[in-house]
Amino acid sequence: METTRRDFLKVAAVGGAAAAVFGFDVRPAYAQLSQLKIARATETRSTCPYCAVGCGTIIYTIGDKAKNVTAQVVHVEGDPDHPTNRGTLCPKGSSLAQDILNDRRLLKPQVRRPGGTQWEDISWDDALNEIAAKIKKTRDDSFIEKDANGKTVNRTEAISWIGGCTDTNEFNYLVVKAMRALGVVHLENQARV
Numbered sequence: 307m308e309t310t311r312r313d314f315l316k317v318a319a320v321g322g323a324a325a326a327v328f329g330f331d332v333r334p335a336y337a338q339l340s341q342l343k344i345a346r347a348t349e350t351r352s353t354c355p356y357c358a359v360g361c362g363t364i365i366y367t368i369g370d371k372a373k374n375v376t377a378q379v380v381h382v383e384g385d386p387d388h389p390t391n392r393g394t395l396c397p398k399g400s401s402l403a404q405d406i407l408n409d410r411r412l413l414k415p416q417v418r419r420p421g422g423t424q425w426e427d428i429s430w431d432d433a434l435n436e437i438a439a440k441i442k443k444t445r446d447d448s449f450i451e452k453d454a455n456g457k458t459v460n461r462t463e464a465i466s467w468i469g470g471c472t473d474t475n476e477f478n479y480l481v482v483k484a485m486r487a488l489g490v491v492h493l494e495n496q497a498r499v
């Protein structure tokens with residue numbers, strides 16, 4: 307139920323009158339109405355995925371965390387404790403709930419084969435195996451042990467990595483470790499936070 311300012315003023319007046327005539331006050335009950343949407347929700351802190359600003363968000367989900375219950379997102383708002391945005395979100399970030407709950411959202415990997423015009427669904431296992439095979443082949447084909455001056459470099463310039471603002475410090479740490487182990491030298495992240 308949506309409570310308008312006019313409704314609230316009416317209730318405040320009626321509540322005041324009820325308190326005076328009957329000795330009870332309905333205002334606390336009506337004050338509960340505005341909290342119902344997120345009153346029993348779980349708060350999860352996250353990051354807006356849209357741009358490099360990396361604003362902090364709070365995602366509210368309902369569901370009692372039982373194994374057979376799927377949590378349902380009911381609200382997303384800016385995180386007032388986040389140093390980047392202090393609770394604010396731009397119009398794109400403010401629409402995050404529509405992104406999360408969108409029935410056009412992709413939930414599995416897809417591939418478009420060379421020469422193909424359509425995207426095909428692919429399992430996570432097949433996607434990971436194909437990516438691993440392509441990384442190995444590309445690295446083997448492009449690996450440079452020594453540069454033009456004979457200096458040992460052990461690198462490939464044919465693979466690059468780009469991360470996003472939702473990547474955590476810990477994830478980025480592991481990315482750098484893994485990429486450097488492969489000899490990848492072109493590493494970037496779009497976030498500037």
Ligand code: SF4
Pocket residue numbers: 354355356357358359360361391394395396397398399400
């Ligand atoms: S809320 Fe707006 S400014 Fe902040 S990260 Fe999202 S898109 Fe960028």
